[in-house]
Amino acid sequence: MIKLEHVTKIYGQGEEHLCVLEDVSLTLRRGKFTVLLGPSGSGKSTLLNLMAMLDKPTSGKIFIDGQEITSLKKESARSALRLNKIGFVFQFDGLLPEFSLVENVDMPARLRGKPDLQAAKHLLDNLGLAAMAHKLPADLSGGEKQRASIARALRNHPPLLLADEPTGNLDAARKVQVFEDFARMSREQNLTVVMVTHDTHAADYADDVYNLENRKLVKLK
Ligand SMILES: Nc1ncnc2c1ncn2[C@@H]1O[C@H](COP(=O)(O)OP(=O)(O)O)[C@@H](O)[C@H]1O
Ligand SMILES: [Mg+2]
Secondary structure (H helix, E strand, O other), X not given: OEEEEEXXXXXXXXXXXXXXXXXXXXXXXXXXXXXXXXXXXXXXXHHHHHHOOOOOOOEEEEEEOOEEHHHOOOHHHXXXXXXXXXXXXXXXXXXXXXXXXXXHHXXXXXXOOOOOXXXXXXXXXXXXXXXXXXXXHHHOXXXXXXXXXXXXXXXXXXXXXXXXXXXXXXOHHHHHHHHHHHHHHHHHHOOEEEEEEOOHHXXXXXXXXXXXXXXEEEEXX
């Protein structure tokens, strides 16, 4: 599904340079829930942004479904691939306050000219949020909003879901709910989920677990 070969990422140049990832190789299994752990500042977001084609490695190659994304020169090619293959969930839900939950979830499809509120509603059902579909984000809890943002990331049916500290703002019970959702969705929908977090508790719910430390990835599970 996604493969990194000898990926190195260095920010800046000369005296000021900072090597964040050094010769990292990784193969993610399709339909599995992978957790990448590491303390704050260890390079987790850097790694995820490389997978999402939001940034480029200094050296090394990255493949998605056998296609080498690091050799794609045109931004248009990268954004097309991103749109079709990748859903992204951030720490902040980013829901639009003036739209209902179901409208928010449908937004990625609407941007592609293919709105379908029923399909968006179905995604909310699947995350236990059916009763909230017509509420505004302001009337929901933090956990509900974050799960709605997961539904939104899945709206265009990407095979790969990348999540950067999606539970950073949630209490323990709501965190567990998100971890369980990721584990269940990867299993039921053959979805490849990669979540980065500093919360080691997430490891209990994952199929594969890696730790990022001193610029290297170490497999823990
Ligand atoms: N665009 C950038 N330019 C320079 N340094 C950066 C940039 N992005 C991140 N860094 C640095 O790289 C290191 C890893 O950052 P990051 O990937 O955000 O870590 P994490 O997500 O694990 O907290 C940090 O020291 C951070 O300051
Ligand atoms: Mg980060």
